[in-house]
Amino acid sequence: MFSAEAPLPLELKDISLRFGGIHALKSVSFDVRPGEIRAIIGPNGAGKSSLMNVISGLYSASSGEIRIGGRLLHRLRPHRLAGLGVARTFQNLALFPALSVAQNIASGLAFRRKVSLGAQILGLPQARRENARVTARVNEVAALLGLTGLLDRRVSTLPYGVQKQVDLARALAAWPHLLLLDEPMAGLTVTEKAAMARHIQALRDDLGIAVILIEHDIGVVMGLSDRIVVLDYGMKIADGTPDAVRRDPDVIRAYLGTDAEAA
Ligand SMILES: Nc1ncnc2c1ncn2[C@@H]1O[C@H](COP(=O)(O)OP(=O)(O)OP(=O)(O)O)[C@@H](O)[C@H]1O
Structure with missing residues (x-):
């Protein structure tokens, strides 16, 4: 499914974002391959929504590069996203x-x-x-x-x-070639979550759509994702398969604190 020649749906290089004195993202880099489910996780305030908003053009990065489908975008505007093959859902539904x-x-x-x-x-x-x-x-x-x-x-x-x-x-x-899902499981029952997870998997497996997922339900993230980016205080602290991320000492520390790691 993934060939070396196919342009990557998304590449971020050294993305930083400041809100006045707050450094919400610090030099974050990662890519998304065609047809993979890529989760972004991290504790509260880690920078997940900020990153999603940079990717979807709602925020302008203070520095760094964004490529969508191989194209370097200098000024990413939300209304241009659809034309670039990117679509998103919102945490607080954007329906009529x-x-x-x-x-x-x-x-x-x-x-x-x-x-x-x-x-x-x-x-x-x-x-x-x-x-x-x-x-x-x-x-x-x-x-x-x-x-x-x-x-x-x-x-x-x-x-x-x-x-x-x-x-x-x-x-x-x-x-879309790339779908951004902002907390697709929030507010769902266990049965609804299972149905949503099946749909997201089918988008990848049957349609080859690449998915970026922000999700607080870690069980869902571990079960669904091909690769996971972990943010903490605006920095990328880990990036890899669910198994690798689960065992990463920096991730354990960020989520559970130093005592848990020692335990
Ligand atoms: N519009 C904004 N203005 C000022 N500061 C902001 C803004 N948006 C986010 N921040 C700050 O940037 C940092 C990262 O916030 P962000 O909402 O991206 O984190 P998050 O990982 O999505 O958190 P949560 O899981 O709680 O939604 C926080 O310190 C937050 O207070």
Whole structure:
């Protein structure tokens, strides 16, 4: 699946980020290979959200380089991300609660629409063709995530766990190569977490999508990830497979304190 010639979905080199006197990220480097699940973990305040926000262009790094699909990006803007093949979900869902599941999934394709609103209102042939393409994609993504029977339901009437899946479907709609998932398991029941984990695995295994995951549930992270980056106080303290990270003394110290390591 991973070939040396394929451009990496993401490469970060020496990324630093300051908020006034706070050094939220200190020279963080890592990459994401095609079709791998890459988790970013660390104690509270370690810099996980800051890193996710730099990757998605919400924050501008104070220094360092970001390459997406091999392209060096000098000024990364959130609205350009989709065009670069990157999509994200948000910890506090970015859905339209009053709209249907289908309309919410379709909103993930809004940036791809080429036909003017006027042509759509007049029902011109190119508008009908575009609408048919959007509907086909919405149906495809819904089938992938088991949402087909819910397409006409208003999002606000659905359980939170299903809303999280709709948010994932919205992000998936635009065929991303790289998907950023911000706490996909937060607020889910054990059963919902298992379903979400199966979906994330299928994105990697069946569609070859690379995934970056920020997640507090360490059990989920260890079970799902191919490689894990560990942050502490804005620095990368470990980077490797779940087994390697689990045994890393710096990681044990960061999570449990020095006493635990000695125990
Ligand atoms: N917009 C901001 N303005 C000022 N300081 C910020 C801002 N965002 C984050 N920080 C600071 O940067 C550091 C890293 O925070 P960040 O939210 O990235 O950590 P985190 O690992 O995501 O934490 P948590 O697990 O608690 O969400 C913290 O010291 C935080 O207070």
